[in-house]
Amino acid sequence: MKKPVIAIDGFSSTGKSSISKIIAQKLDLVHLDTGALYRGVTWFALQNCVSENGTVDLEDLFKNFHHIHLEFKNVDNELVLFLNEINIGKEIRSNEVSDNVSNVAKQAEVRDFLLGYQRKLAEKGGIIMDGRDIGTVVLPNADFKFFLTASIEERTKRRYNELLGLGIPAEEQSVKENLIERDRIDSEREVAPLKQAEDAIVIDNTEMTKKETIEKILNCVKNF
Ligand code: DC
Numbered sequence: 035m036k037k038p039v040i041a042i043d044g045f046s047s048t049g050k051s052s053i054s055k056i057i058a059q060k061l062d063l064v065h066l067d068t069g070a071l072y073r074g075v076t077w078f079a080l081q082n083c084v085s086e087n088g089t090v091d092l093e094d095l096f097k098n099f100h101h102i103h104l105e106f107k108n109v110d111n112e113l114v115l116f117l118n119e120i121n122i123g124k125e126i127r128s129n130e131v132s133d134n135v136s137n138v139a140k141q142a143e144v145r146d147f148l149l150g151y152q153r154k155l156a157e158k159g160g161i162i163m164d165g166r167d168i169g170t171v172v173l174p175n176a177d178f179k180f181f182l183t184a185s186i187e188e189r190t191k192r193r194y195n196e197l198l199g200l201g202i203p204a205e206e207q208s209v210k211e212n213l214i215e216r217d218r219i220d221s222e223r224e225v226a227p228l229k230q231a232e233d234a235i236v237i238d239n240t241e242m243t244k245k246e247t248i249e250k251i252l253n254c255v256k257n258f
Pocket of ligand 1 (some may be wrong): 139
């Protein structure tokens with residue numbers, strides 16, 4: 035039986051990844067969190083391509099793409115990102131990566147570097163992919179497209195709690211500022227900006243639980 039290809043885009047901390055993960059389990063699909071790939075490249079850059087003033091040296095990064103081998107591996111039934119065979123699942127959630135990732139992700143070279151890998155993973159179908167440009171650029175022919183949004187206050191609360199849960203020190207005001215800044219850079223960038231596909235179903239889940247959002251999506255895809 036053919037399985038669907040589902041694209042989930044939207045703002046940071048709207049629950050895209052955790053919701054996609056549960057839908058993948060329910061429908062027996064592969065789940066790919068594409069934000070992790072951009073975070074993985076950023077982590078590599080912060081370790082290896084930093085200029086004297088402490089910022090990412092983009093030219094150096096572009097020259098070193100051939101040293102970046104990203105792969106998702108199954109660890110305790112979860113797909114975890116490995117960089118050159120090293121588990122970086124926790125490192126990519128650090129504040130340092132969050133502060134730098136949008137600037138790395140807006141580079142056309144970086145997006146090109148990751149595009150082929152993402153499309154290849156979707157070739158066989160049976161996948162739910164979440165990100166910012168999945169419905170518009172990566173998988174424009176996806177069977178279903180959703181665009182998630184929620185108020186900045188609600189998203190701040192969710193991200194703050196997520197960080198605390200991961201044992202990463204956080205402060206609510208700076209979490210909020212980081213989200214606003216990332217949304218701005220992601221939405222305004224020239225290449226593959228964050229925007230809803232014309233044929234996407236928009237879900238504002240400010241007032242919805244995770245379970246309700248999942249039910250709404252499952253309801254939309256049930257007739258595939
Ligand atoms: O979903 P996230 O917060 O882990 O994403 C990290 C960053 O990567 C975010 O600033 C936007 C960027 N990103 C992107 O540009 N395109 C994607 N498909 C996924 C993420």
